[in-house]
Amino acid sequence: EAGVAQSPRYKIIEKRQSVAFWCNPISGHATLYWYQQILGQGPKLLIQFQNNGVVDDSQLPKDRFSAERLKGVDSTLKIQPAKLEDSAVYLCASSKNSGRGDTQYFGPGTRLTVL
């Protein structure tokens, strides 16, 4: 079974530029999560999708971050414009469902550096 795929693996941009990350979850997984992991900290949930609907985006900085999950499969996370404090690893995870404590499977992450 293929795991969660993410691209790119690394990205370096200047502040105020825009950037987009892509995630392909495990086949058949209805729930998709985007986490932000700042160096030295635990991941923090940015947004969660159930199929193509948003379940939780309470910690997403909506003035600059946006995300979509078209057709309930792949997802993209965009930052526009980027700030220095957005430097982090962006992790995508998926699970079969969001309830019952289903195991979340994580991708390798995208390391973003904002200069």
Add this chain to the structure above:
Amino acid sequence: AQTVTQSQPEMSVQEAETVTLSCTYDTSESNYYLFWYKQPPSRQMILVIRQEAYKQQNATENRFSVNFQKAAKSFSLKISDSQLGDTAMYFCAFMKQGSGNTGKLIFGQGTTLQVKP
């Protein structure tokens, strides 16, 4: 709001020895799940072990076991017979159970474990 605290930023252990990583959490929920995740230097996070709060029996997975103390809100991870491949950052995480459970994981700050040969 739930919080998860890992008070040991870094730990080290000799190969083949046993090490215990600490985790405490704060919640007013009665039913929840607790997890330990491992994040090796390659950065892909994988699940090590999970515990359902209503189960009194501590979870075990091969060399990994937990000491779950619900009243104390403590959830420690014991790694027996440590191996070089156990070198990683370990995260303790909390998830609500039941109605209102969206599957959101709340992570602690992590503990970096180095296994020395």
